[in-house]
Amino acid sequence: xxxxxxxxxxxxxxxxxxxxxxxxxxxxxxxxxxxxxxxxxxxxxxxxxxxxxxxxxxxxxxxxxxxxxxxxxxxxxxxxxxxxxxxxxxxxxxxxxxxxxxxxxxxxxxxxxxxxxxxxxxxxxxxxxxxxxxxxxxxxxxxxxxxxxxxxxxxxxxxxxxxxxxxxxxxxxxxxxxxxxxxxxxxxxxxxxxxxxxxxxxxxxxxxxxxxxxxxxxxxxxxxxxxxxxxxxxxxxxxxxxxxxxxxxxxxxxxxxxxxxxxxxxxxxxxxxxxxxxxxxxxxxxxxxxxxxxxxxxxxxxxxxxxxxxxxxxxxxxxxxxxxxxxxxxxxxxxxxxxxxxxxxx
Amino acid sequence: xxxxxxxxxxxxxxxxxxxxxxxxxxxxxxxxxxxxxxxxxxxxxxxxxxxxxxxxxxxxxxxxxxxxxxxxxxxxxxxxxxxxxxxxxxxxxxxxxxxxxxxxxxxxxxxxxxxxxxxxxxxxxxxxxxxxxxxxxxxxxxxxxxxxxxxxxxxxxxxxxxxxxxxxxxxxxxxxxxxxxxxxxxxxxxxxxxxxxxxxxxxxxxxxxxxxxxxxxxxxxxxxxxxxxxxxxxxxxxxxxxxxxxxxxxxxxxxxxxxxxxxxxxxxxxxxxxxxxxxxxxxxxxxxxxxxxxxxxxxxxxxxxxxxxxxxxxxxxxxxxxxxxxxxxxxxxxxxxxxxxxxxxx
DNA sequence: GCGGTTTTGGGTAACGTTTCCCATCGGGTG
DNA sequence: CACCCGATGGGAAACGTTACCCAAAACCGC
Numbered sequence: 092x093x094x095x096x097x098x099x100x101x102x103x104x105x106x107x108x109x110x111x112x113x114x115x116x117x118x119x120x121x122x123x124x125x126x127x128x129x130x131x132x133x134x135x136x137x138x139x140x141x142x143x144x145x146x147x148x149x150x151x152x153x154x155x156x157x158x159x160x161x162x163x164x165x166x167x168x169x170x171x172x173x174x175x176x177x178x179x180x181x182x183x184x185x186x187x188x189x190x191x192x193x194x195x196x197x198x199x200x201x202x203x204x205x206x207x208x209x210x211x212x213x214x215x216x217x218x219x220x221x222x223x224x225x226x227x228x229x230x231x232x233x234x235x236x237x238x239x240x241x242x243x244x245x246x247x248x249x250x251x252x253x254x255x256x257x258x259x260x261x262x263x264x265x266x267x268x269x270x271x272x273x274x275x276x277x278x279x280x281x282x283x284x285x286x287x288x289x290x291x292x293x294x295x296x297x298x299x300x301x302x303x304x305x306x307x308x309x310x311x312x313x314x315x316x317x318x319x320x321x322x323x324x325x326x327x328x329x330x331x332x333x334x335x336x337x338x339x340x341x342x343x344x345x346x347x348x349x350x351x352x353x354x355x356x357x358x359x360x361x362x363x364x365x366x367x368x369x370x371x372x373x374x375x376x377x378x379x380x381x382x383x384x385x386x387x388x389x390x391x392x393x394x395x396x397x398x399x400x401x402x403x404x405x406x407x408x409x410x411x412x413x414x415x416x417x418x419x420x421x422x423x424x425x426x427x428x429x430x431x432x433x434x435x436x437x
Numbered sequence: 438x439x440x441x442x443x444x445x446x447x448x449x450x451x452x453x454x455x456x457x458x459x460x461x462x463x464x465x466x467x468x469x470x471x472x473x474x475x476x477x478x479x480x481x482x483x484x485x486x487x488x489x490x491x492x493x494x495x496x497x498x499x500x501x502x503x504x505x506x507x508x509x510x511x512x513x514x515x516x517x518x519x520x521x522x523x524x525x526x527x528x529x530x531x532x533x534x535x536x537x538x539x540x541x542x543x544x545x546x547x548x549x550x551x552x553x554x555x556x557x558x559x560x561x562x563x564x565x566x567x568x569x570x571x572x573x574x575x576x577x578x579x580x581x582x583x584x585x586x587x588x589x590x591x592x593x594x595x596x597x598x599x600x601x602x603x604x605x606x607x608x609x610x611x612x613x614x615x616x617x618x619x620x621x622x623x624x625x626x627x628x629x630x631x632x633x634x635x636x637x638x639x640x641x642x643x644x645x646x647x648x649x650x651x652x653x654x655x656x657x658x659x660x661x662x663x664x665x666x667x668x669x670x671x672x673x674x675x676x677x678x679x680x681x682x683x684x685x686x687x688x689x690x691x692x693x694x695x696x697x698x699x700x701x702x703x704x705x706x707x708x709x710x711x712x713x714x715x716x717x718x719x720x721x722x723x724x725x726x727x728x729x730x731x732x733x734x735x736x737x738x739x740x741x742x743x744x745x746x747x748x749x750x751x752x753x754x755x756x757x758x759x760x761x762x763x764x765x766x767x768x769x770x771x772x773x774x775x776x777x778x779x780x781x782x783x
Numbered sequence: 784g785c786g787g788t789t790t791t792g793g794g795t796a797a798c799g800t801t802t803c804c805c806a807t808c809g810g811g812t813g
Numbered sequence: 814c815a816c817c818c819g820a821t822g823g824g825a826a827a828c829g830t831t832a833c834c835c836a837a838a839a840c841c842g843c
Contacts (some may be wrong), residue, residue: 102829118831128791148559149498150829153798157495159559161537168519168725176513180540189555192508192538194526209535213494213505297790324729357730363624379514380726382704383670448799459823464801472821496799499828790839797832805824812817 101144110138152214158187160406161210161218167196169350170378170416171395175242178399186407188216198224211236227288232320238409240402244435246292247419252405254420255328256393258294261424262301262345265373265391266309267424269343273434274371276314277306278341280330280351283319295322298347298375322347327354335362342370342435349374349381352388352431367433379429387430394422445489456484467492498560504533506752507564508558511541511549516695516724517741521567521588524745532753534562544570549746557582566590573634584755586748593765594640598751600766602739604640607770608647608691611657611719611737614772615689620717620781622660623652624687626676626697629665641668644693644721668693673700681708688716688781694718696726698777699735713779723773733776740768 105123107114112135119127120135127135138144148157156388164172182192191219193210196202209220215237233239234251241253269277279302282295282306284397294308299317306315318333320326327346331354334341346352352374359366368373373383377392401420409415449467453460458481465473475483484490492609494503508525510518526536537554542548550570556564561583568589569576579585580597588600615623625648629639636642645663652661664679666672673692677700680687692698698720712718720727723738746781747766755761 100829103831105828114830115793115795115832116791119792122831124831126791132792145554147499147829148555149495149503150798151831152495153493153499153800154831155798156560156831159555167513167522167538168516170514171517173514176540180542189552190540192513192540194522194536194538196526206535208491209494212491213503237463336520353729353731360730380699380729380732383726383732384706385699385731386729388611388709396832446799449801450799460800461802461823461825464819465822470801477822493799496828497801499799499830500801501828502801571784740837785843786841788829788841790837792835792837794835796824798830800828802827803825805822807822808820810818810820813815 174395530753
């Protein structure tokens, strides 16, 4: 039994000694900084490899850079986030940055604050906030402490960039699709929202808005029928129950999110109604399960990968220049028609 | 326009000055260390609140502790991980530790190494590896650099603790359930595995093993029928195609994972077979979508929340004493019968 | 060859904590 | 009353890296 190897980690000093140069020189090579000859670079790199040196992120952080980017996502369960994340990591793959996810509690401002504070404490170089529920003021506070990009919140800011999908257009496409199929009585299930800022900024509100506008512009103002519940399976179930109790039942239901559509489908099955024979159903987000054979849900696809890629790009730009003018990127969704929508019963 | 506020962050020195004490004293209060009178604590805490001080994690990291725990999860898409994560965060909620997720690329050893190295570089106090695909040697290397707990890998180690679910028992329960319903020709779709270590350690291999054992012990050795594909929707689709081409078709298919079952269902629908009328289907993991009305998939539930809680507990214990004897926790799964399984056709 | 510029390399002081030590002060003990 | 002890507080040296300097050498055009 040898002593259990205290194993001091290799530091920049070890590398410098091994390569017979100064620590300054090693640091320059590490950061591709100016002032190191090709021979020096080669020599240092060899030493780094031989010793298996890896820079200590804490020490770097103390000096200003951690090469770490934080992504706050409020609910890992939301099957739409992975796409965004892939977009982010793909964009960052070639850089020295490492991505870490901070799990915000589901739609919980407190938890969100805890995570973002933790990211700032850890000196992360930049953070991406995905569909945050925090107040506008809070977002600005965060963004003034660290370069930030906000995904999925409509509404401008002077300190952070935003990337959103055009929810109004998406909702309109869906309504258009249903109308093309011959539907007129099209109902919508929305996520209930009271806070005025959020009504203006949150995607759910925008979808409801898009629904209203589309109905009106297609001459169906009379038929607008919105049920307010939540973006959950239960919310969909409840909403569908309410809609089924209407004297004139809708022939199509546009659920504000795929998960809501799942609840709707359950309620319809329970009521003995067939989809799409008796009633059409559509969701939003084109989540993984929407494509599963037994479900085959008509939905709207947000360009998740592109959203993530853009967010990462904007963040890098902002890290490079913290005072550049904020940018708003708005991407366009696409309709994905599947088997839950069909012409209404004759 | 005022100058855009350079806004130096409040440091321990500021707090010390404001409270008229030494930085040492502040540090002691922060860490609840010995050597500070109640009055001093009160005074310091007041100063901390008044100034809105938050300790710099990088500086702390340089001295040894970062109060950060890393969770490596190979594939955020896997809907089973959120449960584990909840278990972890719930257990850690009362502590000072903050959890960050490192996104390993899907089943990619390289990506896994990158993430774990990044965690070690950042001086994380401990890490939890969820269903890692890395080699045994690599896991031991990681664990010797930082306290670690491995989730979902059977097989002991002298340096890290493990938490697993009893996959053999779970598979056996499922086979038992199908046999009870009257099935005999029960096929299994497994995730193809060649590496010998993994065959012994990975859950997929254990499930296949459990299937074999259960079939044999129920006198159905003759009926053992395994198709090797992958744990993906396509894998399920392919596997089902192969099984349907058999001269004697199975009356039930036990897919090694829920996502595989989705592919199976799709292939069956295509073939015009009804579920469970013509053929029963079961999955494993009890993922969120398994409970959706139109799917209603019979599955096996791993106690995800408990798995996470145990992992967190073991990690804290190991952080407290790095050389404590390794512990292996094995939890028991439960069967969740739903509508995709029924007696075989007469 | 000579001033001046550019290139190359290194010395050293931060960065914000923690931790090891030592100093002081009451008060209890012999 | 001398001595010791525990409790309380602080000084100062790390931790590993980067960035601001400055020095020396090499190169340049005339």
